[in-house]
Amino acid sequence: GDSVTQMEGPVTLSEEAFLTINCTYTATGYPSLFWYVQYPGEGLQLLLKATKADDKGSNKGFEATYRKETTSFHLEKGSVQVSDSAVYFCALNDYKLSFGAGTTVTVRA
């Protein structure tokens, strides 16, 4: 069945550092891909999405490109802030939504 694999955390980095969270997927069809973010004490919220190959989703300085050839949707941000500390979930939606295990990111001042 469809599944998502994302890099294990936790990831700890300093402010203004470059962030990459790897995500690869397995799907039989042509899924839409998502990144959701969960801030402390809150539910998940959509960060960005891409619905077809080569699409780039972007929001709040984060970007991810739908790479069909490598079945990947890696999340990147060029300069992180303390407020980016959260858990990040990669997800795909073919006929139903499947999530990865989440990657905890801590940004230190």
Next chain:
Amino acid sequence: ETGVTQTPRHLVMGMTNKKSLKCEQHLGHNAMYWYKQSAKKPLELMFVYNFKEQTENNSVPSRFSPECPNSSHLFLHLHTLQPEDSALYLCASSQVSAGDSSGANVLTFGAGSRLTVL
């Protein structure tokens, strides 16, 4: 304000207790979901309701019983739970169009109910 409200935010219960989790969405969505979030594991989809009808039960034990009285409210009734059921239970909602197979469905989540089973 996420538009999806869950109560209670924290719940501690014994294995013989009966309790319920409540979810309310203020977004006019027609689909609602229960997910279980455990540490270091992918979110587990438990139940899906489309237009108040249950469309998915992901092999969830019968000690979890969902109820969707209308398109705005979703309950999860809990009885004779086990300690391994301790987790964060997340409710979500979305707007699903009939016949939409694009897969671009975006979910709006509540803040979750943290359940501890003693």
